Amino acid sequence: MVENVKAEISDSSNRAGEMYGWYEGMEWNPVEKVILERRSVRKYKDEQVPEKLVRRILEAGRFAPSAGNSQPWRFVVVRDGKMLEEMERYVRLRCRILKFLLDWEGGPLGRLAWLNSQLCIRLMPNELHPIPYGAIRLIAEGKLKLFHGAPTVILILMDRRGVGKPMVDVGICGQNMVLAAHSLGLGTCWVGFVELLNFGTKWKKKLGVKWPYRLMEGIALGYPVGQPDGMIARELHEIDWWEEGRKRTVF
Numbered sequence: 001m002v003e004n005v006k007a008e009i010s011d012s013s014n015r016a017g018e019m020y021g022w023y024e025g026m027e028w029n030p031v032e033k034v035i036l037e038r039r040s041v042r043k044y045k046d047e048q049v050p051e052k053l054v055r056r057i058l059e060a061g062r063f064a065p066s067a068g069n070s071q072p073w074r075f076v077v078v079r080d081g082k083m084l085e086e087m088e089r090y091v092r093l094r095c096r097i098l099k100f101l102l103d104w105e106g107g108p109l110g111r112l113a114w115l116n117s118q119l120c121i122r123l124m125p126n127e128l129h130p131i132p133y134g135a136i137r138l139i140a141e142g143k144l145k146l147f148h149g150a151p152t153v154i155l156i157l158m159d160r161r162g163v164g165k166p167m168v169d170v171g172i173c174g175q176n177m178v179l180a181a182h183s184l185g186l187g188t189c190w191v192g193f194v195e196l197l198n199f200g201t202k203w204k205k206k207l208g209v210k211w212p213y214r215l216m217e218g219i220a221l222g223y224p225v226g227q228p229d230g231m232i233a234r235e236l237h238e239i240d241w242w243e244e245g246r247k248r249t250v251f
């Protein structure tokens, strides 16, 4: 897939290839291929991932860089189907509550929901951006699964005492695992909504989430159904490039 896109660009115009930083005859190395071809997988085979592979993926996470080498993470692996279902049910319930409180368009609270949403959007502009809010609605309505049927889930707990910006460290750590999984022929999907489990005393206890830890992210892991991987469009952001006292813009 990457080859196709690359060929398309360099065939159609060398200038376009240059614009992307690609050049004629260039080969993607295995690391670049993994980075460019990984996609989120939302359909998994009913087949467990061998423990050995999960351990390798966790090792990739453990070796992630972090500010001051503070390694502000802890992992919890869940491979118990019943437990995953219960976690999913709990998150769906939380999403239903959020939808009830905030759904000003069709919900029963009407104007009160509109006022709630205005307040919450100001307090949590990122969490309640239309994309996550849309997903909250879909989860609440049972139209979007939390773990997408993956047989293994890696939960990442963040140590809030991490040096500087532990959220960044946790993101890097997770991406190391996601890329390692892809390189091993596995599919993954980040699951940000596991954060809602932090509201459940039972779940916090069961998953060992206590100060200084907070459950930040989940990574669904399994064998993908079909062939979801391949390069997709990304926004082309302008890059300011300073060299020898001059600035130019590249993409």
Ligand SMILES: Cc1cc2nc3c(=O)[nH]c(=O)nc-3n(C[C@H](O)[C@H](O)[C@H](O)COP(=O)(O)O)c2cc1C
Pocket: 038, 039, 040, 041, 042, 189, 190, 191, 192, 193, 194, 217
């Ligand atoms: C921090 C983070 C949280 C995410 N949470 C979810 C989630 O809860 N559910 C989901 O289906 N996808 C989730 N995603 C996947 C994104 O939707 C996906 O990465 C994005 O649409 C780009 O698609 P790609 O991963 O196939 O390149 C998350 C991704 C990240 C990085």
